[in-house]
Every structure is written in structure tokens, then in C-alpha cells.
Amino acid sequence: MRLIITEKDNAARRIAEILSEGSASAQRRNGVNVYRWGDTRVVGLSGHVVGVDFPAEYSDWRDVEPVELIDADVTKEPTQENIVTTLQQLAEKADEATIATDYDREGELIGKEAYELIREVTDAPVDRVRFSSITEREVREAFANPDDIDFDLAAAGEARQIIDLVWGAALTRFLSLSARQLGDDFISVGRVQSPTLKLIVDREREIQAFDPEDYWEIFADLQKNGSGFEAQYFYDDDGKEAERVWDEGDAEAAYADLRSVDAATVTSVRRRTRTDSPPTPFNxxxxxxxxxxxxxxxxxxxxxxxxxxxxxxxxxxxxxxxxxxxxxxxxxxxxxxxxxxxxxxxxxxxxxxxxxxxxxxxxxxxxxxxxxxxxxxxxxxxxxxxxxxxxxxxxxxxxxxxxEAATWEHLRVVAEAGGRSLKANGKRLVEAGYHEVYPYSSASENHVPDVEEGEELSITEVRMEDKQTQPPRRYGQSRLIQTMEDRGLGTKSTRHNSIEKLYDRGYIEGDPPRPTTLAMAVVEAAEEFADHVVSDEMTAQLEADMTAIANGEETLDTVADESREMLKRVFDELRDSREEIGEHLQESLKADKTVGPCPECGEDMLIRRSRQGSYFVGCDGFPDCRNTLPLPSTGEPLVLDDHCEDHDMHHVKMLAGRDTFVHGCPRCEAEKADASEDEVIGPCPECGDGVAPEEQRGEGGEAAEAHGGELAIKHLRSGSRLVGCTRYPDCDYSLPLPRNGDIEVTDEVCEEHDLPELVVDPDSDDPWELGCPICNFEEYQARTAVEDLEDLNGIGSATAEKLEDAGVDSLDALRDVDPDVIATEVQGVSATQVREWQGELEA
DNA sequence: GCAAGGTC
Missing domain, CATH: 1.10.290.10 (Topoisomerase I, domain 4)
Incomplete structure (x- = not known):
């Protein structure tokens, strides 16, 4: 039997299709697809199926000094048991095996990992094929000319694995231990994430240090035959053309000169045709x-x-x-x-x-x-x-x-007026070329009419604008990824994940991302003691070493050992500063969580988490001071820069994906609730007068009894509002209400529930007729069921609706459904896909 | 509970 191993299932399927000329069939083995025809089997891995780690005795962070990790063994263990098992079962029966992983360094390493797993069970020959796209011609050619695994190239990848693990784990543990952050909120450091974070931090430092400068710009509206266009004043600054005037007096003088005349004379006209090449293919x-x-x-x-x-x-x-x-x-x-x-x-x-x-x-x-x-x-x-x-x-x-390329005609007009120069740059798309099919890149024109030298143009208006230089802009995500690529940080597959990781670690927030105080402190600590890991030199050096290993000029062991020695020197420096670093990190962590002063004792009030996992604002003077303020129950709190002047407290934002909202000042919210009275709107359906247990309650429900409970609109100290029973906590019946907007109780009454209809923001341009709160809640539940489905990866809105039509109207329903039944009932949904969704739900 | 790199 001949066994072919690819990097991923998709590649396995397509290669089987090509080599078998369509006759291959798929079989599941331990939950892994195996494609077969004749005497051949093809199996796809899932990238790395083994991973590097330290032996178990190093796993307790408190029992091991971080520095000990430097000389610890690095072992490789299967991380994808099912795939490893399947690979080895197939290998046992194979007379020959072919590695067909991706044609790059990591692919060579993944191939070598598969090779070693195969060697554990058989001595059958193993060869290697390389192709860069899965097309009939390339695949056939590759399989007609098999080669051998490039063990040097794979070793280069292993050097990266070891160096990244040792540096990352040792420094991450050191910082986390020094700041006593051992739970979910450990403090991480790594060859890619830390230089990326430094990019963001450095930019923030520039912004903070920025000192804006005043300048003025002057514009004149010129007119030719009723067609107007804007020109800008400019002057000669040491042989260079300048538009910004840095002195207010100079600006006023130029402005006055231009205003003193009502016509400008064209002194030069220049036309140029520019070719605008179409964009290159997407990487x-x-x-x-x-x-x-x-x-x-x-x-x-x-x-x-x-x-x-x-x-x-x-x-x-x-x-x-x-x-x-x-x-x-x-x-x-x-x-x-x-x-x-x-x-x-x-x-x-x-x-x-x-x-x-x-x-x-x-x-x-x-x-x-x-x-x-x-x-x-x-x-x-x-x-x-x-x-x-x-x-x-x-x-x-x-x-x-x-x-085809687009062509533009550029028209540059210079005119003189009152002894001052004006210029206008026109742009006209002559041949749209690729813009016809690609509307994403700008094709906007700027109209400047045809004029000739010596022509007089009337001036209809002159404007002077006072401006300020702006600080550099923060990196947006795609600019950041571009910069990472330019500096060799990360790979095509990991850059976006690295940025996500910075968010998860509490290092950055918002979009464009801004660094937290913690991030500033981590970068500062790294710059002082481990500059290598926070600069892109570490990657540059590693790349050079990997190239040397791949070329056979260096060995994995010498490169890894040199790196270990370097890290030991870092730890020599770190040892004496452990407490100092820890304190600085802790202060920064506290700064990120500080909301404002406690009105009772003057200490800081901080975002804290209760044992039940909910967030609240609590006094740092605890247990001497037990003052607290509640926070909304949805999302993770983030302290904003915005400030409440009444209470000297920062506003708090609750991050919860699409339900993210600004809670505001926690004291204002609590006081608003304290000042508001509950507004009774009708009987409670669970315990109010007139409850008819047998009819109202479904089977299995507790017997309801009439206790005179009434429903009221309530304002909670956490800022949320709800319709709840006046007998709370004896009766916990409640209905949600929107967080914002005035709520009006109308005279219209819902016959089914005996409750008044509500209107949100009745006086606004766009009032929301919420209606009976019970009816509204029922509709809301039905709607969120579809949205929940859509949130699952891979379910588009069209599919979610089709699923709902088929009776799968909630995540619970999806979890329990038979994939094969759904595949036959819902067009465009495969059983495999349903199984994937179910797997995701379990996760 | 660490990294970065694959993969879903």
C-alpha cells in the first residue's frame, strides 16, 4: 500500500481527486478523512500534529524558577491524537510513504514530524514531493519526480520552535511571577508579540510627546466662465514649495494681499498624463x-x-x-x-x-x-x-x-494675484482601465478647467484657515500587519492572531488599538532587561540562523545553545530587579483598573471580580472600607479616559461583542437608580391577583399562587432597567428593558397580558413603540435565536433562516439535531458542516 | 496557565 500525507484535509482530498482521476472515495477513520483508490491512501494532517513542550516536572509555575526552563529538555508530544493514531495505523500497512505537505519551511518541518511518526512503526521508504499549487499539472509533475525530505530545512524550523518556547516561557513566567499574576491574567512575552506591542507603544509615546504647532493655510476660489475651482496659496521656502504658513503675521499679510484684488493671472499650465497600474494579486x-x-x-x-x-x-x-x-x-x-x-x-x-x-x-x-x-x-x-x-x-x-492600466490627466495651474502665488492641481480620469472592475481604490477626480497662460481668472472668495499639526496616527490593524510583514514579524498565518493575542492579554484595546498602562510597563521592563525579545532583531537574527541551518552551515544544537546562553545573560540582569519590576507591573495593572476615588475613604476604587465571576467596582481599602458600586452583568469592563466631573470617576465601557456599550460613571448610574421610584404598570403574571394556575402555567411548572404581586419599571444600581415584580426577591419574574431612552407608559393595554404598551423616547424623531413588555420579550427571544445561529462560524444569514424553517430555531435545537436528517432537509447544508457546528457548540 | 507556528 502506498500512503500519501498532506498538510491539511482539503489538500488530501484534491490530490486524491487528481491522482485517482476522480475515482477516490472518502472514509472516516478515528474521525479523520482517508481518501482511497486502488492501493493508495491519502490522509491530511492538521498542520502540526505534535507540539514542543517541557517535561511534566516543569509544569508548576510556582515550583520552578523560570531560569531553570532555559536548560530544561524540550520534548515533542502528539497534540492531535486522532490524526497521529490514524497516520500510524495506515503507516503500519504501507510499503512506501510520500510526504506532500506545503512547499515552505514549516511544511518541511510538518513533513519531518510525520516522517518520525511513521518511523516509529515501520521502516518503509519515505519520500517527499513539492508543488506550490494543487493543479493537475503541478501535482502530476511533482509525483513523477519525488525527492527526499530536507532535514536541514526542517531543523531550521525546529530551532525556531525551541528558541520561541524557551524565551517565551521563561520570560512570561518571570514577569507573571514577579507581578503575582498567575491565573488567567498572566503577563506574556514573545519574539513576535512583544516587538508588535512595542510598535504600538512607541507610536503612543510619540503621540503623548507630540507638541502641536499652529499654522495657517489660505485658499482662493477662482472662476472661469462660471466654472469655479479651488486654489491654494503657496510660497517659496528655500527652493521648496510650501503651503503651510507658520507665522500668523505672514499669513495675515498674504491673506490681505489676496483679498485686495479680484482677479488672478495664470502664469503656468502644465499637463501630464500618468499611468495608474492595476493592483498586484492578493497575498x-x-x-x-x-x-x-x-x-x-x-x-x-x-x-x-x-x-x-x-x-x-x-x-x-x-x-x-x-x-x-x-x-x-x-x-x-x-x-x-x-x-x-x-x-x-x-x-x-x-x-x-x-x-x-x-x-x-x-x-x-x-x-x-x-x-x-x-x-x-x-x-x-x-x-x-x-x-x-x-x-x-x-x-x-x-x-x-x-x-488594463488606467490613465489620468493631471493639470497643474499656477496663478499670481496681489503679488502672491496660487496653485491648483486637477486630476481627470481619461481611461478608467481597471477602475471599471475594481471600485475599491479611489478614482475620484478633481476638476480644474482648461486655462491658458496669461488668462485672467476672477477671485470669488478668499479663505484663511487656522490649523494645527497633528500627532502621528495610531496603527490600524491592517497597517500594523503590513508593518509586521515589513519587519519580518510573524507569518502570513499568524500575524492577525498575534494582534488578537494582544487584545486577549489586556495589552491593547479599541480600534485602532491603544496600549494599556500594563502594556507600557511590560515594554519598558523588556526594553530595560531583555531588549532582544522586544526588538525585531531577535527575528532577524533567528532568520539568519535558520538560513544557515538550512544551508548546512550551522547546526540546530549550536544555534539553540547560543540562544540559551544569551537568555541566561538576560536572567543574570533580571535577577536583582525582580521586585522592582513586579511592583511597577502591579502599579500599572492597578492603573488600568482604577475608576476613581472612593467617596467614603478616599482610596482608589477598582474594577474587581466577585467569586461568582461578576464584575463590580470595589474600594482598594477593603476590608476596612467595604464601599462598592455595581456594574452591568454583560461584558467585560474597560476603564475609559472619559471622566465624570461630579464624581471624579472614569467612565466604564462594557465590552461584549456586538452588545458593547458605554455604562458611564458607575456612581452616576447608582445614584440615578437610588433617586428613581418604581413605576407600577400591572399585575405580575406569576403571583399577581387573578393568576389562574392551571391555564397560565405549562405542565411541570410550580403551582402559582396569587400574592398580589405587581409588575413595575425598575432602575437598578447597575444601570440596567427592567420590568420586575414588586415582591422581589420572593418572586423573581422579570422582563428586560432597553438600557437607554425615556420610557413612556401609554394608555393602550395589551389584552392578552393586561399590561400597558410602552414607548421608548416618545419625543424623539424616531420613537420606538416597544409595546407590551411580555409580547416584546417573546419576539426578542425568537429573534436572538436566529442571531445566535448566525454567530456560529459558517452559518450565513440565509442558511440560518433556512435552518429555522426546518425547525432548527436555536443553538440547543442545533446541538440535538441529526446531521444527516438536516443535510437532506436543508439545501446547501452538509452533514459534515452540521457536525462541525455541533463540535463548535460543544467547545 | 508560558511562544509561535501550523490547522478548523
Whole structure:
């Protein structure tokens, strides 16, 4: 038997399809797909199926000095038991095995890991094939010319694994122990995350140190034959053209000169034609950046791309390559889009070009082809709006790369007025070229009319604007990823995760991300004692070492040992400063949690977490001072810069995904609740007068009794509002109310529930007729069920609705459903997909 | 409970 091993299931399936000419069939073995035909089996791994770690005796953070990790053994253990088992069971029966993992360094290492697992059970020969895109020609050629595993290249990858683990674990434990942060909130450090964090921190330092400068700009509206355009005053500053006037007196003088005349004379006209080349094919970074300008976070863009890839609509989204492979026939791919809805016309017009030549980027790699559509086109209804928007972006980017260049005509006009110079730069799109098919890059024109030298133009208005220089801008996520790539930090597959990790660790918040006080302290500590790990030099050095190992000039052991020695020197420095570092980190952690002064004792009030896991604001003087303020029950609190002047307290924001909201000053909220009276609106359906137990209660419900309970609109000290029973806590019946807006109780009464209809913000432009609170709550529950489904990865809104029609109207229903039944009942949903959702639900 | 790199 011949065994073929790929890096992922998707690749296994497609390679089996190609090599078997379509005759391969799939079988599950230990929950892993195995593709078979004749005497061949193909199995896909899931990236690394073994991982590096320290032996068990090092696992307790308190029992081990972090420095001891430097010389600890590093072992490899299976992390994906099912896949390892399946691989070894198949290997036992194999006469030969072929490693067909991805064609890059990490793929070589993953291949070597598979090789070692195979060697544990058999001596059968193992060879290696390499191809950069899974096309018929490349795959056949690769399998016709098998090679051997490049153990040096794999060793280069292992050096990275060991060095990252040892540095990351030792320093992470050191900082966490020094600040006594051992729970979920440990303080992490790493070769990629720390330099990335430093980028953000450095930018924040620039912003904080920024001293704005005043300047003035002067604009004049010029007119020719009724057609107006704007020109800007400029002057000669040491041979350079300058628009900003730094002296107010100078600005006033220029402004006065320009206002003293009513015409300007054109002194120069320059026309230039500029070619605007179409964009290059998408690699991961360029894709994330383009999706970013459509408003998608890096994480979200990648997650949608993965779904579209898995569904077969686009190629693998993790690639560095910006050059289409020779195999890709652009014309054939365009043909697939002819007649395909909104893409059809554009595809046809592209096919009419004399020649179809794709652009090429600078990066040409062997890992995967650039991201492009596969030519299998999804029906629009099968995708959610977001999925479709991303799909369209990928299709149109491909279109753009085979489209013609655009041409612009630039028109520069200089005029003199009152002894001052004015200029205007016009821009006109002459040939739209790729802009016709790619609306994402700006094609905006700036109209400046045709004028000639010596011509007189009337001045209709002169404006002077006072401005200030602005601090540098914070990195947005896609700019950050671009900068990481430029500096060699992380990989196409990990950069977006690294940024996510910084959020999770409490190092950054908001979008664009801003560093917390803790992040500032971590970077400061690292800069002082372990500058290597917080600079991109560590990666640069590692890259150089890995290249040397791959070329056989260095060995894994010497490189790893040198790195260990270097880390020991870091720890020599750290040893004496442990307490000082710990205190600084703790102060910073406290600063991030400080809301304001306690009105009872003057100590700080901090965000704390109760034993039940809920957040509240508590006095740092505890237990001497037991003053607390409640917080809303949804989300994680974040202390904002905004300030309440009455109480000297920071506002608090509750982070809860799409339900994120600003709670405001916790004292204001509590006082508002204390000052408000409960407003009774009707009988409680559980314990009010007139309760009819047998009819109102379903079977199994506790027997309800009439106790005279009434429902009232209540304001809680945590800021939330609800309709609840006046007998609380004896009766805990409650209905939710919106957090914001005035609530009016109307005279209209719901007949079914005997409760008045409510209106939110009755005096606003857009009042919300909430209606009977019970009816409203029932509708709300039905609605969130669909939204819950949509939140599950891979369920678009169309699919969620179809599932609901089939009776799967909640996550619980989805959990209990038979995948095979749903697959037959709901079009476009496979049993495998349902199993994946169920797995996700379990997780 | 550490990292970064694969993968879902």
C-alpha cells in the first residue's frame, strides 16, 4: 500500500481527486478523512500534529524558577491524537510513504514530524514531493519526480520552535511571577508579540510627546466662465514649495494681499498624463488590508476567507505569493464568470482585451498561489452579506489584476494675484482601465478647467484657515500587519492572531488599538532587561540562523545553545530587579483598573471580580472600607479616559461583542437608580391577583399562587432597567428593558397580558413603540435565536433562516439535531458542516 | 496557565 500525507484535509482530498482521476472515495477513520483508490491512501494532517513542550516536572509555575526552563529538555508530544493514531495505523500497512505537505519551511518541518511518526512503526521508504499549487499539472509533475525530505530545512524550523518556547516561557513566567499574576491574567512575552506591542507603544509615546504647532493655510476660489475651482496659496521656502504658513503675521499679510484684488493671472499650465497600474494579486497581507478598508477586522476577514476557501469558492487564503502560477489560465477563469450575475458583464469586457496579462507583485514564493477565485461561483443567497462582500472583493481583485492600466490627466495651474502665488492641481480620469472592475481604490477626480497662460481668472472668495499639526496616527490593524510583514514579524498565518493575542492579554484595546498602562510597563521592563525579545532583531537574527541551518552551515544544537546562553545573560540582569519590576507591573495593572476615588475613604476604587465571576467596582481599602458600586452583568469592563466631573470617576465601557456599550460613571448610574421610584404598570403574571394556575402555567411548572404581586419599571444600581415584580426577591419574574431612552407608559393595554404598551423616547424623531413588555420579550427571544445561529462560524444569514424553517430555531435545537436528517432537509447544508457546528457548540 | 507556528 502506498500512503500519501498532506498538510491539511482539503489538500488530501484534491490530490486524491487528481491522482485517482476522480475515482477516490472518502472514509472516516478515528474521525479523520482517508481518501482511497486502488492501493493508495491519502490522509491530511492538521498542520502540526505534535507540539514542543517541557517535561511534566516543569509544569508548576510556582515550583520552578523560570531560569531553570532555559536548560530544561524540550520534548515533542502528539497534540492531535486522532490524526497521529490514524497516520500510524495506515503507516503500519504501507510499503512506501510520500510526504506532500506545503512547499515552505514549516511544511518541511510538518513533513519531518510525520516522517518520525511513521518511523516509529515501520521502516518503509519515505519520500517527499513539492508543488506550490494543487493543479493537475503541478501535482502530476511533482509525483513523477519525488525527492527526499530536507532535514536541514526542517531543523531550521525546529530551532525556531525551541528558541520561541524557551524565551517565551521563561520570560512570561518571570514577569507573571514577579507581578503575582498567575491565573488567567498572566503577563506574556514573545519574539513576535512583544516587538508588535512595542510598535504600538512607541507610536503612543510619540503621540503623548507630540507638541502641536499652529499654522495657517489660505485658499482662493477662482472662476472661469462660471466654472469655479479651488486654489491654494503657496510660497517659496528655500527652493521648496510650501503651503503651510507658520507665522500668523505672514499669513495675515498674504491673506490681505489676496483679498485686495479680484482677479488672478495664470502664469503656468502644465499637463501630464500618468499611468495608474492595476493592483498586484492578493497575498494575505494585501487581502487583509483591502478588507480592512471595507471595515473588516483582520481576524474577521481571515475567518470569512477560510470559510470561502473551505467551501471551494476561493484559493487558500494564507499565502505570501503575489505572482500567479503558470498553470493559472486567466482567460479560462474569466470565462467562468461570463453570465454570472453582476460579474458577467465585467468578465466579458475583460475578455475583449487584445491580450490578457496579469500583474505580478514583488513576492514570488512556493507556498501557495496568490488568493484568487476558483471559478466555482456561489449563489448569492448561500452567503451572508459579509461573505458575499469579501467574495466579491476577491473576484474583483482578480479582475483588476488582468485589466488594463488606467490613465489620468493631471493639470497643474499656477496663478499670481496681489503679488502672491496660487496653485491648483486637477486630476481627470481619461481611461478608467481597471477602475471599471475594481471600485475599491479611489478614482475620484478633481476638476480644474482648461486655462491658458496669461488668462485672467476672477477671485470669488478668499479663505484663511487656522490649523494645527497633528500627532502621528495610531496603527490600524491592517497597517500594523503590513508593518509586521515589513519587519519580518510573524507569518502570513499568524500575524492577525498575534494582534488578537494582544487584545486577549489586556495589552491593547479599541480600534485602532491603544496600549494599556500594563502594556507600557511590560515594554519598558523588556526594553530595560531583555531588549532582544522586544526588538525585531531577535527575528532577524533567528532568520539568519535558520538560513544557515538550512544551508548546512550551522547546526540546530549550536544555534539553540547560543540562544540559551544569551537568555541566561538576560536572567543574570533580571535577577536583582525582580521586585522592582513586579511592583511597577502591579502599579500599572492597578492603573488600568482604577475608576476613581472612593467617596467614603478616599482610596482608589477598582474594577474587581466577585467569586461568582461578576464584575463590580470595589474600594482598594477593603476590608476596612467595604464601599462598592455595581456594574452591568454583560461584558467585560474597560476603564475609559472619559471622566465624570461630579464624581471624579472614569467612565466604564462594557465590552461584549456586538452588545458593547458605554455604562458611564458607575456612581452616576447608582445614584440615578437610588433617586428613581418604581413605576407600577400591572399585575405580575406569576403571583399577581387573578393568576389562574392551571391555564397560565405549562405542565411541570410550580403551582402559582396569587400574592398580589405587581409588575413595575425598575432602575437598578447597575444601570440596567427592567420590568420586575414588586415582591422581589420572593418572586423573581422579570422582563428586560432597553438600557437607554425615556420610557413612556401609554394608555393602550395589551389584552392578552393586561399590561400597558410602552414607548421608548416618545419625543424623539424616531420613537420606538416597544409595546407590551411580555409580547416584546417573546419576539426578542425568537429573534436572538436566529442571531445566535448566525454567530456560529459558517452559518450565513440565509442558511440560518433556512435552518429555522426546518425547525432548527436555536443553538440547543442545533446541538440535538441529526446531521444527516438536516443535510437532506436543508439545501446547501452538509452533514459534515452540521457536525462541525455541533463540535463548535460543544467547545 | 508560558511562544509561535501550523490547522478548523
Amino acid at each position: 494575505t497581507t494585501a487581502f487583509i488590508s483591502a478588507a480592512g478598508s471595507l471595515g473588516y477586522s483582520a481576524q474577521r476577514a481571515m475567518s470569512i476567507a477560510e470559510e470561502l476557501y473551505t467551501a471551494g469558492y476561493m484559493t487558500y487564503p494564507r499565502t505570501d505569493n503575489t505572482v500567479y502560477p503558470e498553470d493559472l489560465d486567466e482567460e479560462e477563469l474569466l470565462d467562468e464568470f461570463v453570465g454570472a450575475g453582476s460579474f458577467g458583464e465585467d468578465a466579458e469586457s475583460l475578455l475583449e482585451q487584445d491580450e490578457i496579462t496579469a500583474t505580478e507583485g514583488d513576492e514570488e514564493t512556493t507556498d501557495h498561489p496568490p488568493i484568487h477565485p476558483t471559478g466555482e461561483i456561489p449563489p448569492k443567497v448561500d452567503l451572508s452579506d459579509d461573505e458575499w462582500e469579501i467574495y466579491e472583493l476577491v473576484v474583483r481583485r482578480f479582475f483588476a489584476t488582468v485589466a
